[in-house]
Amino acid sequence: MGVLLRLSDVIRHFGGVHAVDGVSLEIEEGAIFGLIGPNGAGKTTLVNLVTGYLRTQSGSVRLGTPAGEVELARRPPHAVAGLGVARTFQTLRLYRNLTAVENVLVGMHPRRPDDTLAQLLPLPPLRRGEQERLEEARGLLRRVGLESERDGPRPAWTLSYGDQRRLEVARALALRPRLLILDEPAAGMNPAEKDRVRELIQQLNAEGLTVLLIDHDMRLVMGVCRQIAVLNFGRKIADGSPVKVSSDPAVIEAYLGKEAEKTAAHVPGSEEIDVQAPARAPAAAEPAAPLLEVKELEVAYGAIQAVRSVSFGVAKGEIVALIGANGAGKSTILNTLSGLLRPRAGTARFDRLDLTTASPDRIVRGGLVQVPEGREILARLTVRENLELGAWVRRDGQVVQREIAELMERFPILGQRRNLPAGQLSGGEQQILAIARGLLARPRLLLLDEPSLGLAPQMVDAVFEVIERIHKEGVTVLLVEQNALRALELADRAYVVETGRILLSGTGSALRRNPEVRKAYLGG
Amino acid sequence: MDFFIQLLTDPIGFYNSHELLVAQMGINAILAISIFVTFxxxxxxxxxxxxxxxxxxxxxxxxxxxxxxxxxxMLLGSLLAGAAGVLVGLPVLRLRGVFLAIATIGFVEALLLGVILNVPITGEGQGLKNPTADPLGGIVPILVSIPVLTYLVWRLTRTRLGQAWAAIREDELAASSNGINVPLYKMIAFVIGAILAGYAGALETHINFFVDPTEYGISRTIQILTFAVVGGTSNVLGPIVGAVFLTALPEILRFVRDYRDVINGVILILVIIFRPQGIVGRGGLALIRPRWLHRRGRVRGSPASAL
Known part of the structure; x- marks a missing residue:
């Protein structure tokens, strides 16, 4: 067995962002190779570099073919596909208005002979391949578990979400690929559907197909891959067998984050604590008279059930954290609370305000303010203008001006840059600006969505200090974080969210010692 | 109303008295086929x-x-249009959506202001006299061309080429992951569209004694676009139906002469609101049915379908 795909020192930067920063790896022919890493680690960028959607800045991507190794870098995507590299997309990219069969037929494009003349003057002998292709397409659909004939021809967008994911795999298989790249094939699926994806990958591999699997679901990746590489900030931080990778300290730190230097660095599930730690943290006392009370909340995006029967509460003066892996449903919960999404069922009350029916601006005026993921500052407006917009709902202009001046003093980073366009601030400074902007709406409850996302470690410290400070000043905080250890350090209580459910809850310190937390991130 | 009555009761008489209109419908239909290919x-x-x-x-x-x-x-005229299509396509086909639309409008303006109105051989702003025109004989190639072109384009959509076009229309990124050479196939569509438009231009000169440069400006382009929007683009018949309908409309509306453009605009808005997929939808010619009516029908039908 030779090497099918060999990456040597591949580099791709976007401006100052080192999306892929010198990655080398080798995928053996016949392997199922896993590529994992936290959000923003560069996994999809790497796939786009291999498949020709992005140009490498340096390094080589070589594909083993029967005629020797071929350089893929600098080939356009269709040429890479022509060499037998098929892929699926993280966000579905089906031909939405074509039927399932038509989607698969398009996938056969490189091996379909040009039949333009034959079709223009319908010559039967030249059209013979048509029926065979149709049969093959139906076969592929059955192969991935899609019975297309069941309900007649209908556009692909009307299929259920899971079926659409399966259809993308069938379309990729239509190429008869030598390497199949699956970019999060199980995203948004429930456990039973994920099992079927796992079975399919294993079957295809048993028939000789080499698979490169990218997914956030550690159970899936650890379950099917014999070889895994871990990316973080564009670099490969570990590779090897699933067992080796999942116990690698660098990997655990990349996924769970790192505690601040001042406390002893203990990793959840590390041996000496494991022995004493209870398997399940005792549920922390739920607040008796919560400021925010969520009961049996269900949220869905079309066919995807993102949040399943979630209940929790936040009392006045608390910091409560929702932690869990990417795609667990944390941001969906916050967006539902601030009125941007409407739940399918359940209740959410903030004081006397019914969050499931109140309009987003009514919710902000009621004192529930969200600082969104990715910060969402207005890059072309100055720092001051961004802050002024944060007070949009208020009528007391003079008080607002005074508060802005105070904020500039409290956060000198902002004061010094008050007349700079906000887009010129660093990621961490932008996050502090976003929090300050949120404060100007006079929140009684501040929702923070991934405040440390994509930030360098020192900036993470700065942002967490800010959160601690505003909490001491009396603001109640509901925090969503992937950086679990930092969040647990800060939080009075926390809830661990996994695939839309609350898996565990407890005080921050109890959860920090609970091995189940690590499982929720890294798989069991 | 006389228009329809004559069309139904006396088609030969209608044809004889509306020959120029019929010829114009035909030319517009070919233009509609041309924009259909790129759409x-x-x-x-x-x-x-x-x-x-x-x-x-x-x-x-x-x-x-x-x-x-x-x-x-005529052949050379169409082919030269195709060659111009290659030259224009090379720089502009990297653009997408509204940017491509603006760039191609720029081409039309540059051609008109920069070349046609500036080069002595085209008669500049005066236009060109065309003594060889034959308004009656000119209709024959038009009427023959339409069924032939319709058939060819309809078949074309079923070839490997047409399948690649559909894939590119639905999702360019996915199309290239399926091994489709997106720039090449876009160029082919663009050039076929150019050849067909050039052919329509060539046919039109044959029925007019005068080539008028003001005929080839932005308003003509927008008119061609409306054929496709009103007729619908999911099927080659859509733009053709749109072209015939919109060409006949001013004749039908003669009795409201002064308000013709207003009514034209109103009809366009109504089609876009109530039938965004065009007169000819994916399922062929369907009745114009507003969405709220459709919804009510479904609610009423649901208990039956649950059984």
């Missing part, structure tokens, strides 16, 4: 009037000066 591949190009001008001027000039036979002039 089918997902490209919003508005260069058709420009390619039409190239076809028209080339044909007339070749029949005036070298005095070559007319069919050859």
């Amino acid at each position: 089918y591949s997902g490209q919003l190009t508005l260069a058709n009037a420009g390619f039409m001008a190239i076809g028209a001027y080339t044909t007339v000039l070749l029949s005036l000066y070298p005095q070559w036979p007319l069919p050859l002039d």
Whole structure:
């Protein structure tokens, strides 16, 4: 067995962002190779570099073919596909208005002979391949578990979400690929559907197909891959067998984050604590008279059930954290609370305000303010203008001006840059600006969505200090974080969210010692 | 109403008294087929009037000066439009959506202001006299061309080429992951569209004694776009139906002469609101049915379907 795909020192930067920063790896022919890493680690960028959607800045991507190794870098995507590299997309990219069969037929494009003349003057002998292709397409659909004939021809967008994911795999298989790249094939699926994806990958591999699997679901990746590489900030931080990778300290730190230097660095599930730690943290006392009370909340995006029967509460003066892996449903919960999404069922009350029916601006005026993921500052407006917009709902202009001046003093980073366009601030400074902007709406409850996302470690410290400070000043905080250890350090209580459910809850310190937390991130 | 009554009761008489209208419908139908090809591949190009001008001027000039036979002039006119399509396509086909539309409008304007109105041989702003025109004989090639072109384009959508176009229209990124050479296939669609527009221009010169440069501006381009929008683009018949309908409309509305453009605009808005997929939808010619009616029908039907 030779090497099918060999990456040597591949580099791709976007401006100052080192999306892929010198990655080398080798995928053996016949392997199922896993590529994992936290959000923003560069996994999809790497796939786009291999498949020709992005140009490498340096390094080589070589594909083993029967005629020797071929350089893929600098080939356009269709040429890479022509060499037998098929892929699926993280966000579905089906031909939405074509039927399932038509989607698969398009996938056969490189091996379909040009039949333009034959079709223009319908010559039967030249059209013979048509029926065979149709049969093959139906076969592929059955192969991935899609019975297309069941309900007649209908556009692909009307299929259920899971079926659409399966259809993308069938379309990729239509190429008869030598390497199949699956970019999060199980995203948004429930456990039973994920099992079927796992079975399919294993079957295809048993028939000789080499698979490169990218997914956030550690159970899936650890379950099917014999070889895994871990990316973080564009670099490969570990590779090897699933067992080796999942116990690698660098990997655990990349996924769970790192505690601040001042406390002893203990990793959840590390041996000496494991022995004493209870398997399940005792549920922390739920607040008796919560400021925010969520009961049996269900949220869905079309066919995807993102949040399943979630209940929790936040009392006045608390910091409560929702932690869990990417795609667990944390941001969906916050967006539902601030009125941007409407739940399918359940209740959410903030004081006397019914969050499931109140309009987003009514919710902000009621004192529930969200600082969104990715910060969402207005890059072309100055720092001051961004802050002024944060007070949009208020009528007391003079008080607002005074508060802005105070904020500039409290956060000198902002004061010094008050007349700079906000887009010129660093990621961490932008996050502090976003929090300050949120404060100007006079929140009684501040929702923070991934405040440390994509930030360098020192900036993470700065942002967490800010959160601690505003909490001491009396603001109640509901925090969503992937950086679990930092969040647990800060939080009075926390809830661990996994695939839309609350898996565990407890005080921050109890959860920090609970091995189940690590499982929720890294798989069991 | 006389218009319809005559069409139904006395088709031969109708044809004889509306020959020019019929010829114009035919030319517009070919233009509609031309924009359909680029639409089918997902490209919003508005260069058709420009390619039409190239076809028209080339044909007339070749029949005036070298005095070559007319069919050859028309062929060369269409092919030159196609060649211009390659030249224009190379820089602009990297653009998408509204940017492509703006760039192709730029081409039309540049051609009109920069070349046609500036080069002595085209008669500049005066236009060109075309003494060889034959308004009655000219209708024959138009009427023959329409079924042939309709058939060919309909078949084309079923080939490997047409399948690639549909894929590009639905999702360019996915299409290239399926091994489709997206720039090449877009270019092919663009050039076929240019050739067809050039051909329509060539045919039009044959029924008019005068080539008028103001015919080939932005308003013509927008008119061609409306054929496709009103008729619908999921099927080659859509733009053709749109062209015939919109060409006949001013005649039908003669009795409200002063408000013709207003009513034209109102009809366009109504079609866009109530039938965004065009008169000819994916399922073929369906009745115009507003969405709220459809919804009510479904609610009423649901208990039955649950059984």
